[in-house]
Amino acid sequence: MITYLINSLKSEKKISQEQTQRLDNLSTKVDELKLESYEAKLNPHLFKNILNSIQSNAYQTYYTIDKLANVLDYILYESKDNFVTIKDEIDFTKNFIEINKVKVSPLFDFQVKTKIDETSPYYQEKIILPLLSIDFIENAFKHTDFQQANSFIKIMLELNNKSFQIQVINKISPKNSLKKETGGHGSQSLKHRLKMVYGDNFSLSKTVEQDMFIANLKINLHEFYTKMHTN
Numbered sequence: 001m002i003t004y005l006i007n008s009l010k011s012e013k014k015i016s017q018e019q020t021q022r023l024d025n026l027s028t029k030v031d032e033l034k035l036e037s038y039e040a041k042l043n044p045h046l047f048k049n050i051l052n053s054i055q056s057n058a059y060q061t062y063y064t065i066d067k068l069a070n071v072l073d074y075i076l077y078e079s080k081d082n083f084v085t086i087k088d089e090i091d092f093t094k095n096f097i098e099i100n101k102v103k104v105s106p107l108f109d110f111q112v113k114t115k116i117d118e119t120s121p122y123y124q125e126k127i128i129l130p131l132l133s134i135d136f137i138e139n140a141f142k143h144t145d146f147q148q149a150n151s152f153i154k155i156m157l158e159l160n161n162k163s164f165q166i167q168v169i170n171k172i173s174p175k176n177s178l179k180k181e182t183g184g185h186g187s188q189s190l191k192h193r194l195k196m197v198y199g200d201n202f203s204l205s206k207t208v209e210q211d212m213f214i215a216n217l218k219i220n221l222h223e224f225y226t227k228m229h230t231n
Contacts, residue, residue, distance in 0.1 A: 064102050070095045079130035086128050086159055090116060093133040093166075097155060100141050109152035116159045122221045123159060127228075129197055135190050136168040136215045143213055145173035162222045168215045172208070198224055 074092045078084055097112060104110055117123070140153050151171040158165040194202050194217075201220040206213070 064099055067095045067098045071099060075131070081126065081130065083126040084128055084130045085124050085126050086120075086164055087118075087123055089128050089130060089132065090114070090157055090159075092131070093137070093157065096133065096137055100137060103141070104146065108146065109150075111152070111154045112157075113155070114157045116157065117161065120159050120161050122161075122164070122225065125225070127221060127225060128164060128219070129193065132190075132217065133166055136166055136217070139213070139215065140168045140170040143172050144170045148173070163218055163220050165216070165218045167217075170213050172211055172213050194219075199227075201227070 071092065074088070074095075078088055078092075094112070101110060137155070140155070144153055145151050148171060153170045154168070156165070156167040158167075191204050194204060198219060201224040203218045204216070206215045208214075
């Protein structure tokens with residue numbers, strides 16, 4: 001699916017030779033991926049929407065191809081490790097957000113706030129599971145009602161000396177039920193993955209409050225690190 005979409009994008013006359021080369025490189029990386037497992041993590045429809053959107057603007061195309069290349073590099077190479085550094089996971093999350101923003105009007109209320117203590121002992125430590133943010137970001141773009149004037153998406157990333165937190169809040173349509181999403185397969189598989197590694201040293205919640213969907217993950221890094229190095 002992703003390979004087909006990349007080839008379709010290359011056929012556009014407005015794509016420059018340099019951009020075509022970048023897409024060739026991306027296509028090679030996609031071929032290296034085990035699509036049966038990775039496309040379960042990365043929704044191919046998400047890439048379809050992204051690649052369709054970036055055809056409209058040459059600069060935007062170059063910029064987004066660069067971000068998409070970074071995302072694929074991370075999935076292909078870094079995420080094969082059991083743990084990654086929080087710095088690398090945050091960089092991946094920012095790139096993943098950027099390629100999703102292509103689909104959104106510049107006037108849309110999209111907020112990304114980071115409160116990262118780079119002096120934290122865990123910032124450069126391989127202590128976090130890779131690709132934790134995908135579920136949160138994909139759900140936000142999937143369920144946000146972009147037609148409402150007061151619609152929004154807010155993403156917060158925070159790291160301190162004790163914990164790492166991801167919170168995503170987005171406006172939803174009253175007709176858009178998220179009951180299945182809050183307890184569905186994606187949510188349960190993420191929770192199981194976290195439980196297997198972090199035990200009781202994390203909290204995960206996905207709730208609907210009025211017209212807002214709130215997803216929150218907090219990992220107690222201090223407790224987990226202490227247990228990991230004392231057992």
